[in-house]
Amino acid sequence: MTGAGSAPTPRAGLAERQAELVAALVAGGEPPTGFAPGPLAATRAALLRKRAGEVARHWPLLAAGLGARWSTTFTDWAAGRPTAGSLRDGWDLARALHDRHALPPAAAEELAVREARLRYDGVRAPRPRRVPAVGRAGGAVAVQIAGRVRLLRPAPRVSTRAGDGVPDAAGSELWISD
Amino acid sequence: MRGRRRVRRMTGPSGVGIGWRPEIAGFVAELPGLRFVEVVAEGVPASGPLPPGLTQLRDRAVTVVPHGVRLSLGGAEPVDPARVAHLAAVAQRLDAPLVSEHIAFVRAGGLEAGHLLPLPRSREAVDAVCANVARAQAELPVPIALEPIAALLDWPDDELTEADFLTEILDRTGALLLLDVANVHANARNRGADPLALLDRLPLERVAYAHVAGGAEHGGLYHDTHTDPVPTAVLELVGALCARRRPPALLLERDGHYPPAAELRAELDALASAAGFPAVT
Numbered sequence: 001m002t003g004a005g006s007a008p009t010p011r012a013g014l015a016e017r018q019a020e021l022v023a024a025l026v027a028g029g030e031p032p033t034g035f036a037p038g039p040l041a042a043t044r045a046a047l048l049r050k051r052a053g054e055v056a057r058h059w060p061l062l063a064a065g066l067g068a069r070w071s072t073t074f075t076d077w078a079a080g081r082p083t084a085g086s087l088r089d090g091w092d093l094a095r096a097l098h099d100r101h102a103l104p105p106a107a108a109e110e111l112a113v114r115e116a117r118l119r120y121d122g123v124r125a126p127r128p129r130r131v132p133a134v135g136r137a138g139g140a141v142a143v144q145i146a147g148r149v150r151l152l153r154p155a156p157r158v159s160t161r162a163g164d165g166v167p168d169a170a171g172s173e174l175w176i177s178d
Numbered sequence: 179m180r181g182r183r184r185v186r187r188m189t190g191p192s193g194v195g196i197g198w199r200p201e202i203a204g205f206v207a208e209l210p211g212l213r214f215v216e217v218v219a220e221g222v223p224a225s226g227p228l229p230p231g232l233t234q235l236r237d238r239a240v241t242v243v244p245h246g247v248r249l250s251l252g253g254a255e256p257v258d259p260a261r262v263a264h265l266a267a268v269a270q271r272l273d274a275p276l277v278s279e280h281i282a283f284v285r286a287g288g289l290e291a292g293h294l295l296p297l298p299r300s301r302e303a304v305d306a307v308c309a310n311v312a313r314a315q316a317e318l319p320v321p322i323a324l325e326p327i328a329a330l331l332d333w334p335d336d337e338l339t340e341a342d343f344l345t346e347i348l349d350r351t352g353a354l355l356l357l358d359v360a361n362v363h364a365n366a367r368n369r370g371a372d373p374l375a376l377l378d379r380l381p382l383e384r385v386a387y388a389h390v391a392g393g394a395e396h397g398g399l400y401h402d403t404h405t406d407p408v409p410t411a412v413l414e415l416v417g418a419l420c421a422r423r424r425p426p427a428l429l430l431e432r433d434g435h436y437p438p439a440a441e442l443r444a445e446l447d448a449l450a451s452a453a454g455f456p457a458v459t
Contacts, residue, residue: 014302015254017335018295019287027289034334042330042399043295050293053434082289 028080048075051083059090062111065104073097091120098137105155108138113151116144188241190275191387191427194450194458198242202432203231205439209446211458212240214387216429219244219277224267232272242272243387245279249314251324252283252297257310262317269320276386278323278356279314281307281347298333299343304350311351323354323386328361328402330368340365341379348384355381358389359419360402360431363412367400373415377422387427390416390449404433408445416452428453 023029025044031037052074056063063070077093084092094111097103103111115135120126128147135142140155195214198206206215215235222228222244228236235242246265249257269277282294297303315322326344338346348355357380366373390413392406408430416428428449432442443459450457 014298014300014306015286017298017333018254018283019289021295022286022289022291025295026291035331039331042397046330046401047292054292083292 026080026082044079045075048078051078051086051089054086055090055093058086059094059107059110061109062090062094062104062107065107065110085125087126088120091126092122094137095122101138103138105138105140105157108155109140109142109151111135111137112140112142112155113149116142117147117149188239188273188275191241191243191429193427193455194446194453195241195387195427195429196446197245197429197431197433198232198235199433200229200231201434202436202442203229205442207231207234209458211456213458214241214243214427214429216243216245216278216431217272219246219265219268220248222268222272224264224271228271236272242274244268244272244274244277246277247280247294248284249279249310250282250284251279251310251314252281252303252307253286253310254283254306255286257313259313259317262314265314266318269318274320276321276323276354277318278325278386280325280327281344282327294327296327296329296331296333298335299338299340300333300335301337303335304338304343304346307347308350311347311353315351315353321354321386323356324348324351325356325358325389326361328358328364330399330401332369339379341376345379345381348381354386355384356387356389357382357385357419357425358391358402359415360389360391360393360408360412363409363415364393364400364402367411374418377415377419382419382423382425385423385425387429388416388419388425389429389431391431392445404431405435407437407441408448413448413452416449420453424453428455 017032020029020032024031024040025047031040052071055074056070066073074093077096078089083089091114094103094107098108098111112135115137116133117129118126119129129144132145135144138155140151141153142149142151191214193213195212195216196206198215198217206212217232232242244265249261249265251257265277280294282296284291284294297307311322311324324347362373362376365371366376390408391402391404392408393400393402394406419425430446430449446459447457
């Protein structure tokens with residue numbers, strides 16, 4: 001894509017205005033001049049709801065494990081943080097919850113399986129691992145050999161709080177329309 | 179047997195259709211009268227196996243229209259040639275009679291918005307959309323239909339009425355119109371405008387097909403969710419549209435919170451009845 005750094009064109013005004021609007025909606029940027037705050041807030045919330053649905057489709061056990069808490073957990077984490085795509089958004093959130101010991105067992109298993117299958121440095125797109133690997137999260141252990149992944153040990157179920165609802169799994173990045 | 183270079187194209191959209199999604203592929207496969215579906219283009223691979231449900235529909239000669247959602251035709255920056263090439267490849271492999279995309283932008287300044295955002299109704303935005311549509315048309319094997327979106331916000335930069343903005347884009351690009359009746363309802367409801375007045379001013383003879391979807395009220399605004407039932411007001415607007423000029427086809431979009439099959443069938447039947455099309459169920 002042509003983008004930042006290209007010579008100024010007659011459309012520079014529109015390009016800047018569009019960039020300001022997107023930054024204000026997804027990256028905590030200053031509201032662009034002249035926009036009413038109410039509709040901006042409604043749009044910001046609607047984008048987060050769509051995004052939560054997309055991430056839930058890519059990380060079904062993360063969303064299901066959090067149950068009724070999925071929606072607020074995701075939007076609290078995602079507000080002001082631009083998307084890196086649904087796969088990475090869910091991965092980053094799962095790791096953050098893991099660090100806070102707040103990852104439900106089913107979600108820990110989902111994360112362990114992904115960690116075993118793909119190499120993800122938190123910065124670039126995840127890539128398939130070329131050599132055998134072990135993925136661990138919250139007591140779950142998954143192993144990958146020649147591209148095949150098995151969950152060796154499930155995460156311990158110590159709490160009864162997980163799975164207390166059905167996630168909003170509406171739509172996905174690939175299939176949602178308008 | 180099909181030749182290496184297929185020139186055979188499915189007929190244009192007709193009657194009542196439904197947005198094909200993997201979650202409801204089984205339901206869609208069992209609709210006996212179905213002649214037309216739409217599929218989100220970014221979800222269809224340009225090569226390799228097609229989702230089996232789509233292959234079956236193609237074998238039944240059901241028309242499949244690729245619907246792009248990530249082209250960002252309204253972006254001030256030139257449309258990404260790789261995204262156009264993907265849409266063109268998908269149109270080719272589905273023998274689609276046309277493709278569709280939105281009058282919207284989805285990214286700017288290196289950030290993805292995650293969904294369709296409205297353009298200012300300014301001359302500068304008209305120029306940007308028309309330039310990008312022309313870039314896309316140069317690579318696409320079939321015509322493109324452009325869909326006006328539902329927006330929760332308006333730009334302070336607006337210079338044109340919605341009807342003038344849309345008509346100018348269609349006139350300058352020669353594109354077809356994909357009219358989303360639920361979006362017309364949503365925008366009119368949220369702006370306090372009359373949806374019929376917009377229908378009266380749009381070039382309805384350019385409509386390739388129309389979208390219909392469900393939505394819900396939150397916080398004093400109507401949200402075009404695609405995860406709720408189609409409201410009566412939207413069905414009535416379908417009737418009003420058809421009374422002016424019936425589009426060749428109407429497509430139901432549902433993107434989540436899928437209801438039981440009987441409810442989805444009832445929505446398709448209600449659409450057929452509002453438009454005077456044969457039932458597909």
